[in-house]
Amino acid sequence: MLAWTVDHTSPSHLSLGEMPDPAPGPHDAVIQVQAFAPNHGDLEGLPSLPDGTIPGWDAAGVVVAEAADGTGPRLGQVVASLGPDGAWAQRRLVTAESVGVAPAGADPNAMSVVPVAATSALRGLRRLGPVLGRRVLVVGGTSVVGLFAVQLAARAGAEVVATTRNPAARERLVELGAHEVVASPSDLDDDVSGVLDLLGGSHLVRAFARLAPGGTLVALGHVAGEEERFTYGDLFGDSGRHDRSLTTFFLGAEANIGPDMTWLATRIHEGRLDPVVGAVRPWRELPDAFAAGTERTYGKTVLTID
Numbered sequence: 001m002l003a004w005t006v007d008h009t010s011p012s013h014l015s016l017g018e019m020p021d022p023a024p025g026p027h028d029a030v031i032q033v034q035a036f037a038p039n040h041g042d043l044e045g046l047p048s049l050p051d052g053t054i055p056g057w058d059a060a061g062v063v064v065a066e067a068a069d070g071t072g073p074r075l076g077q078v079v080a081s082l083g084p085d086g087a088w089a090q091r092r093l094v095t096a097e098s099v100g101v102a103p104a105g106a107d108p109n110a111m112s113v114v115p116v117a118a119t120s121a122l123r124g125l126r127r128l129g130p131v132l133g134r135r136v137l138v139v140g141g142t143s144v145v146g147l148f149a150v151q152l153a154a155r156a157g158a159e160v161v162a163t164t165r166n167p168a169a170r171e172r173l174v175e176l177g178a179h180e181v182v183a184s185p186s187d188l189d190d191d192v193s194g195v196l197d198l199l200g201g202s203h204l205v206r207a208f209a210r211l212a213p214g215g216t217l218v219a220l221g222h223v224a225g226e227e228e229r230f231t232y233g234d235l236f237g238d239s240g241r242h243d244r245s246l247t248t249f250f251l252g253a254e255a256n257i258g259p260d261m262t263w264l265a266t267r268i269h270e271g272r273l274d275p276v277v278g279a280v281r282p283w284r285e286l287p288d289a290f291a292a293g294t295e296r297t298y299g300k301t302v303l304t305i306d
Ligand SMILES: NC(=O)c1ccc[n+]([C@@H]2O[C@H](COP(=O)([O-])OP(=O)(O)OC[C@H]3O[C@@H](n4cnc5c(N)ncnc54)[C@H](OP(=O)(O)O)[C@@H]3O)[C@@H](O)[C@H]2O)c1
Pocket: 039, 040, 041, 116, 117, 120, 140, 142, 143, 144, 145, 146, 163, 164, 165, 166, 169, 198, 199, 220, 221, 222, 223, 224, 225, 249, 250, 251, 252, 298, 299
């Protein structure tokens, strides 16, 4: 099969070439990959992976061989799959625990964004508890995870506030379900019950200051690349600031995500959740799609396999 592999002699750390097909164990099904969607972590991790590794966490495709132990998806099903590597190739191994099963006829491009981006947004929001009738702040609303979080929180009955530095993105965020769009957590009129933070740094510190008593901030992302500096008093728990908590999140530590991926894939297929695909390119253009200076659109860049 053809696959992208890590090649540190190349400026992109990648080269496309022939590799042996993956050898399934008894618990592995095999999918023919039709689309994959690289994540921040995939791209940042390339320089530290050994030569010859097939990278990639997220892939969507069709099952071409079922697992010998009878578990997992059935032949011909379209699945969204998550794994530690192996996605950027024509074929990939998947297990029952690592797939969401999409409805027949689902668009693989849309399904490829489910594993990391959509599932992280869903699991991160769950940490906030019930959000019906509560104000929820998504810091970094235009990040891919943020675009899903805005939609999911709104559908769960929250009054959603999203941040973006870009005034032109306001309309898109409102279309996805945001009730209010601000440049920074400091611009909020009222405090919020929960925060999903994709940016970290000073954004996280300012968002924590806007948490109502009993509220939770989930630190999910760190796009800003800044340190978090709390100053004396920021963590006081006096009247009006008591019982606020901050928790970290890692999708890789989340158990039993298959049913949630299936739920997300189904909602996307039904048109009830926007897959926020920003660009679709042939997979042979993978290094160009993420090269420095490449113009980015909001949403996920998806690579399709011929
Ligand atoms: N913990 C986990 O398990 C987990 C899982 C998934 C993702 N993540 C993390 O979640 C984060 C979001 O991932 P993503 O793929 O959704 O991100 P993304 O789409 O690349 O987010 C980009 C957005 O962040 C904003 N941004 C970029 N640089 C910024 C800066 N210096 N200061 C402030 N805002 C900035 C921009 O919004 P505006 O231009 O609109 O302001 C931009 O649209 C990443 O850190 C990722 O690694 C973690």
